Amino acid sequence: MRLPSWIAQHTAAVRALLVFTVLTGLAYPLAILGVAQLPGLRDHADGSIVQADGKPVGSALIGQLFTDADGNPVARYFQSRPSAAGDGYNTDSTAASNLGPESVEDTLGPDGRQSLLTQVCARSKAVGQLENVDGRRPFCTDDGVGAVLRVFHTEGLTGAVTRVVSVNQGCPAKPFVAAYEGVPVECAQPGEDYSRGVLVPIRGGAPAHPAVPPDAVAASASGLDPHISVAYARLQAPRVARERGLPLPRVQQLIDEHTTGRVLGFMGEPGVNVLRLNLALDRLPG
Known part of the structure; x- marks a missing residue:
């Protein structure tokens, strides 16, 4: 049918x-x-799981923090680059900050938000203090925020300067410059609207090539990058050697042994896997 x-x-x-x-x-x-x-x-x-003493301690593909309970760097370990994924390297929150080069002005107050420039400045200052090097960067103040002014003119965008505010330095902070075109610089009052002023970043006297490399102050796009640059690893080597009582050449040798080359020989830059490097340090005698 x-x-x-x-x-x-x-x-x-x-x-x-x-x-x-x-x-x-x-x-x-x-x-x-x-x-x-x-x-x-x-x-x-299987996730490139890394073992130590027969126990999984992480993945070679995902970075992790080497900090204490208060979030401070553990001095005997190499430090990873910053991460914008959750509280840091959270695979459930993998993401970038979505802040770009024009993010230079902070939002002050209890619910304030730091600009990308201030985040970079603060990180560079902290790394400089940790590694005992000059942490200054162009367009950063000595107290680790973006060196940015809001300049008010008589004709809006032009004319004589009538008022100048260091918008990233909340009162009672001392402005990073005393005056701009003869007008005293004020600290910023949280909640006040300065949008009518012209945004003017100030380069300052920092060196053109900072001692702190870029990957020490900027997160990766995924927030999970397990590698740091060779330059950042070598910057940390003296501290790690001192904290562990090791000869500096021995620590530098370990960096070389754990440096991976460019992908296919030409893409990207050489990198150092922080987890594998720190585990190699822990395996050293004594």
């Missing part, structure tokens, strides 16, 4: 659903799982 066309169509649809469920929902995933377990691929497929 011939089935009605609508029943035949539904029957064909159910058969197709079952076939593709088996192919794409079972056969294909199992095939990929089998390939992933081949020698040379299994470690990557």
Whole structure:
């Protein structure tokens, strides 16, 4: 007996659903799982888990913080780059800050938000203090915020200067410059609207090439980057050697041993896996 066309169509649809469920929902995933377990691929497929004393301590693909309970750097370890993923390297919150080069003015007050410039300035100052180097950067104040003024003119954007405010330095902070074009500079009052003033970043006297490298002050796009630059690793080497009582050349040798080259020989820059480097330090005698 011939089935009605609508029943035949539904029957064909159910058969197709079952076939593709088996192919794409079972056969294909199992095939990929089998390939992933081949020698040379299994470690990557399982998350590149790093073991220490038989226990998992992290992944070679995901960075982590080496700080104490108060968030302060543990001096005997190499430090990772900043992370904007949650409280730092949170895989459930992987993200960038979405702040760009024009983010130079802070929002002051209890619910305030730091600009990207101030974040970079504060991090550079902190790294400079930790590593005992000059942490100054262009367009940063000595107290670690963005060196930015709001300049008010008689004609809006032009004319004589009537008022100048250091918008990232909340009162009672002392402005990083005393005067601008002969007008005294004020500290900023939280909640006051300075948007009618012209935004003027001030370069300052910081060196053109800061001692603190860029990856020490800026997070990666994912917030999970497990690597730091060779320059940042070498900047930290004297501190780590001193804290561990090791010769500096031995620590520098470990950095070289844990430096990976450019992808395919030409993409990106050499990097140092912080977790593997710190584990290598812990394995040293004494």
